[in-house]
Amino acid sequence: MSNSQHQDSTAIEPGLKVTVEGKTYLANAGDVLGREGTVAKDVFYFIKTVSRIHVKISKQEGRWFITVPKSVNNSTKLDGVEVVRDVPQKIVGTRILKMSESCVVTLEAD
Template sequence: MSEEQFTNSTTIEPGLKVTIQGTTYIARDGDVLGREGTVATEELGSINTVSRRHAVVSKREGFWFITIPKSVNNSTKLDGMEVERDAPQKINGTRILKMSESCVVTLSPG
């Protein structure tokens, strides 16, 4: 394997930066934010007003999206606006996701 091939095969694609209370996590396509999610469970696991699977991260055509499933009952706002359920929201630049009164998350493409 040439050096160029090796370099290309080890490239890690940037993820979506998820910042909660000053700690930043990297989310990848398919990750879930929530009490039983795959990212930031240390921060979100003890917040009862956050659903078990509150938000799903996805990447399509080079852009990051966050989707709030229909099963989430709590008010969830993106940049101050209530998020429509099961409607992917594009993360273009830094966005603020308020998952509950006690949980505010900053999202930004990596």
């Protein structure tokens, strides 16, 4: 087995960094942001303007994406632009996700 093949099979892919209220979390594909999510639930749980399942995180072809489900009623903006529901949004570099008037999240992808 060549060295590059070995590295590919054992490499740990970095996650998407999610920062909310001064705390940084590492999210992986399949994670969810929201009151009943899998990342930062301890923070989102107390923010009633955040939906139970507010943002889904995915990774395709090495790129990170977030998707806001149709079930989310509150305004959700990515870098100041309203997010279209059920349409994956690519996350490259640092992006600002405003999940509601009282919840702003920073997303960082490599």
